[in-house]
Amino acid sequence: MPGLPNARHSYAIARNELRVGWRKFRSKSVVQVLAFGLVALLGLGFTAAATYGAYLAGQALVENPGEAAELVALVPAGLGAFVLFMAAYMTVIQIGDIDVRDGYLTTVPARDVVGGLLLSGYVRVTGFVTVPLVVASAGFAVGAGEPLAFPLTVLAVVALTVTAFLVGYPLGAAVGYLLGQSELVARYKAALGALVFVAYFGLILTNTLAVVIDPIIETFRASPVAWYSDLALLPVLDAASALQAVAVVVGSAVVSGLAVLASVRVSERRWYDDGVDARARETDSVSGGRLDGLLGRRTAWVARKSWLRARRAPIKLLYVAYPIFVLVTPIQASVEAGRVTSLLPTTIALYGAWLTGALFTLNPLGDEGAVLPVSAITGVTGREFVGGLVTASALLGGPITLVLTAVLAVLSPLPPLAVVCTVVAAAVLPPLAAAVAVGVGTAFPKFEATTITRSREAVVPSLWAFGVYTIVFLVTAGIATGVQSPTAADLVAEALGVSASAVRVGTLVAGVALAGGAALVGVRTAVRAFDTYTTDG
């Protein structure tokens, strides 16, 4: 049975973790710091809204105790479930492990390291919820006209978030441990990750996320978790139970203590047990093939190398999933209508083409990493290098985009000419998008790695490349696909005084021509950049 962490060591480790994290953050780009500033502003807004809401809740409780108490009882259930889930999730992906782990584990007992991670993790995971709620507690006390409600509500918020976090942490550590022990998970990590993402996305698209969450909230509500309301409302509501209020404080202390011990035990297993090392498997999946004959050996090798790297480290391509939200509305509309709507095939064509361009071509120089100087002097020409990357993207994203779009377009209520135009766009735009991206990516390269999870860094495209490519893409490909739906085509046709068919064909031709022009510029820029590359820029 492990002991409890040493408080002084744990505090020192937590303080250092937060200090290192803060310095890492300060070294980020101006854009990222500004983005954080925006989030902080939103946090201020959230705090103000929560405080006002708590003030109103306090008033409502005094005026109409029965009904308001029902609603207030939901708060600890929702908050507890949220913090527990976030703690478990963040423990799996980030806060359950520590940089320079070997250094720590040969300096202090593992339990002290766990203590430090629990403290710093609590601040990181629950800080953005706990701080606003503590402030909101003042609003609640003022609204209820009962000063004592403030310290008791703060106590309830802190006790609940601490307990939920401490219970979530060992659960997440246990999941992380099991993932590290499973050969199946190690082997099919990418596929399983994609499956989980698709399942989650599916729940959102079909509006069934609540079906999963509601029973959890209800279970929490029916459990002693609801007694945190008694603690907060003790001086406000006669119906609040003093016994349950005391019990929830004592219970929190006991459960938290046990959870810390469990965290230590599970973390020790996670850190000291031998995990599955998928990298130890011997593989040789790169070999010549028909691609050599079609593209030339060097171009084919560049393409194969891109596919192989993506297969071995798919997480570096995570960013291509960010704009997937554009599919939410058309898919939801199709699910609700029970048929494929006219918007879905064109959106799929547009997103598929964008994704194709973003796959391997949006950071051609930076993605080479330390190999770039070697690649530059191997004799591979810029044309071969760029051709290989564009091919790698187009051959992967192109067919998927084309088939999906074609099937959905045929099933949709689009008129035959719109179906043809959409399918043509789905066939032509992906390789053009890749050619545009390769130029933008070369003009705005990024060589520094970005932290994706605690143990994983990857070189991803720069924000500038991401943004400029997306704008250029929308201005060109957007024209080609944007007015294929009957509503849009009719609207433009009426405005221009031409037929809808002319609009569809005309915008397709114009969009493809613009994309083609941008692609030409993109390829030329990239070829020249590679051919004239020097390490001093």
Added chain:
Amino acid sequence: MSDRAIETQNLTKRYGDTTAVERLNLTIPAGSVYGFLGPNGAGKTTTMRMLTTLTKPSDGTATVAGADVSNREAVVSNIGYLPEEPPLHAELTGREQLRYIAGLRDLPEADAEERIEDLLERFSLADDGNKRISAYSKGMKQKVGIIQAMLHDPDVLFLDEPTSGLDPRAARTVRDTIAHLAEGDATVFLSTHILPVVDELADTVGVLYDGSLVTEGSPGGLKSRAESGEERTLEDVFLEVTGGIGEEA
């Protein structure tokens, strides 16, 4: 501490079907320098990880500074460890890193400060001590890693390639420091590929090959061929016992 700083009996580590270290028997007296040699992949780092409690042995026993390696807490308080990659926070300055570790080692603040300054001076880092570690060269990071490992005067110091990346002057400082440590009670377990370092410092040399200890003795003893009286270099001995051409064999 007992008179034996490190003792292993049939220490074995297996990863699935692969045996990384097989039935390793070592007896290293306190106050000595043990040079641990072997080609890449021989099992040196795995052995160090078992002795520093970072990896559990599959079989056999080991004690370090009188404590069984299954008793992590007892072992950890008596050792210092410099892995191949120094465990440092790039966002801290050299001084901050060392003060932080001194705090975790429960060193009294005034003593720690004095020792940190002394060691920074000795390793020619005093002027760069307030710079972020991210701005350090590989050699400077290595120096901070070494200082960190020896900050608390450990009974047993595990050094994995301590002179890697160091310029000749810094490498000389490390060698002198190890020699200085060994003059006291400290035991140094030194893994390196740089044979002259071992030749100069080690009281005993052990060569690990394919997970097994293939030879052990004093550098002088290993170099002299008893039957012919012919003198060899440590490199000759190393190549001979590890299959002639080392890892390429």
